[in-house]
Amino acid sequence: MEVLIMAGQLILGLSILVGLHEWGHMFAAKMFGMRVEKYFIGFPPKIFSITKGETEYGIGAIPLGGFVKISGMIDESMDTATMNQEPQPWEFRSKPAWQRLIVMLGGIIVNVIVGIFIFIVIAYHEGDKFLSINEVNKYGIFAGDLGQELGLKTGDKIVKVNGKSVANFSDALSSDVFLGSNSSYTVNRNGQEIQIDIPNNFIEKLSARQSPEERGRFIRAQEPFTIGEVAADSPGEKAGLETGDKVISIAGKPINYFHELQNELAKLKGKTTPLIVQRGTEQKTLNVTISEEGTLGFYPQSLLNYTSVDYTLGQAIVVGTNDAFAVVFNNIKGFGKIFRGEVSASKALSGPIGIARMFGGVWDWGRFWYLTGLLSMVLAFMNALPIPALDGGHAVILSYEIISGRKPSDKFLENAQKVGMVLLLGLMAFAIFNDVWKAVF
Template identity: 80%
Template sequence: MEILIMAGQLILGLSILVGLHEWGHMAAAKLFGMRVEKYFIGFPPKIFSFHRGETEYGIGAIPLGGFVKISGMIDESMDMSTINQEPQPWEFRSKPAWQRLIVMLGGIIVNVIVGIIIFIAIAYQEGDRFLSSTEVNKNGIVAGELAQEIGLKTGDKIVRVNGKPFDDFSQVISSDVFLGSNSSYTVSRDGKEIEIDIPNNFIEKLSDPDEKRNFIRAREPFTIGEIIPGMPAAKAGIKEGDKVVSINGKPVEFFHQLQDELQKLKGKPTSLVVQRGAEQKTLPIKVSEDGTLGFYPKSLLNYTTTEYTFGEAVQVGTENAFAVVYNNIKGFGKIFRGEVSASKALSGPIGIARLFGGVWDWSRFWELTGLLSMVLAFMNALPIPALDGGHAVILSYEIISGRKPSDKFLENAQKVGMVLLLGLMAFAIFNDVWKVVF
């Protein structure tokens, strides 16, 4: 079921973004009187289609992209049937270069606008909820395996990031830390301050969503929150508001301690001691096969919540949207400098689906869809033949020089670009499978 939910979120998110991207091209083309022959979400084989005016609208069976076919344009369809004929007034190639440039940038522009709107809506609707450094440092951090590799320990208190104090705990695992160079944490341990250096290629190890999620967490005291019906906690009589004192005779103060013990007790019967009001109760309970009891913890740490006015949300959302582009540029910089391998940094459809997770969370769905919209805009803007950015470079040359490249040149450039893109897609899919299997 989790796999289906992941796939469903990926398909829905990409269908929305690709549909809007291709609509951007189509809208610009129609604005300038170009004939749009086809508008499809998904690649062939065709599931269904209908005609309205001169355009065929349809859905393809492979939901990992889409396309528009504009008359007289050399595109991924590689249709050369009219290339040796006189350009017709409704064709792409008969229009001024500046109009053709706007058509090619139409999809990128729409994706940027969509990404900004999504981030603004999230900022306005949800505001910002975070743990302050002061609140986290009441109990320190939980150091996962990767955090321990670089020298962090559970109970450490992080007081500075890259030599600077911080307010929001999320800054500890921000892109500035992992996409920058020579980053470090300053931690307080046993009354002493220690510098922990972060390797420049460390982001490779955080490519797995689970690894990043468990890298560093706050040590959180907790009580029992919502209980899931039919799960071990409900069957054992645990109630919302109970405080876990011990499990299997092991004292429990923080949620991560309970999680660690449950992983050792998968599928086994044990006893749980809880504090309920003024009395303690010992409850027999059988841990589920996946090492859970079936409840949501209620953190006893105090989260800081910031709400934004619409004007503030516009500023914050726009900044967050363009931060995605900036982080992609920094990520590519690390790859080109050899600090990070492409196989670790790049993800295909499987890797993206894993980001969505196996639970349908609309808040997370829209956050990732906004992020993907900005990534899609950035990737399409790269100056690679067959991408919008490649077409834009050629058209910009034509506008500046006043000379139009030959149709043969455009055809060959498109072929080279398609080979590069297909190779990159094959690499990304194989890389995803390799990560999952090995």
């Protein structure tokens, strides 16, 4: 079921984004009087289509893309027979270069607008909730296996990031740290300040952790907690666990923080063990049978003080726009690391399987829209790359035509399209194979 939920979220998200991307091309083309022959979400074979006016609208069986076919344009259909005929007034090739450039940029522009809009709505609706570094440093951090490998220890208190004091704990986990160069933490360990250097290729190891739970094995705040909502028919409810209880120990092991309970539960999967809790002024011993997944079935209520911020619409516009373009800047930084040889492409790039795993096996609308907004900006960025067959490749050629006043030959455009298609198919094959390799090995 989890696989179906992952696939369903990926297909829905991509269908929305690709549909809007191709609509951007179609809208601009029709605005300039070009004939749009086809508008499809998904690739052939065709599942369904309807013709309205001059355009056939349809859905393809392969839900990992889409296309519009504009008369008189050399595209992935490679319809060169039409190009050998005399240009017609409604064809792409008959229009001024500046109009053709706008058509080619139409999809990118729409994806940027959609991405910004989604991030603005998220900022306005959700606001922000974060932990201050001072609040985290009351108890220090929990260092998971990756954190320990880096040289951090549970209980460390972060005082500086890249040599600068920070106010927000999220600054310690920002892209500036992992996508920058020569990053470091300065921590207070037992009263002594120690600098922990972060290798330039550390993002490889971090990005290999696909789920939020896996990435949580790096560092997070040590959180004292009480029992929040207890799920119906869960091991916790059956044992008599109640909201407000404070866990004292499990199987004789003292518990102070939530990560400690998680670690012990993972060792006790499927076992029945005593759980001691503080309830009001008295302690109670509950005999609980841990689930096979290593859970009790409750939501923890953190005793740390989170700072909540609500944004006005004006503030949300600024925050959402910054968050959207941060995705693009992070992609540029990521490509820079690949080109400098600091990280390998095989570990940094993800295809459909990797993206589906990001959505997760539980349908969470908040995470769905966040990732859809992120993918919208990524789709815009990738399509803007100056590779033949991508919108960016077409834009470069059209910009050359506008500046030089010389139009490249149809033969050149045809060959450029072929080269671009080979590159894109090769990249797609690499991404899918890479996903399978990482999933298996």
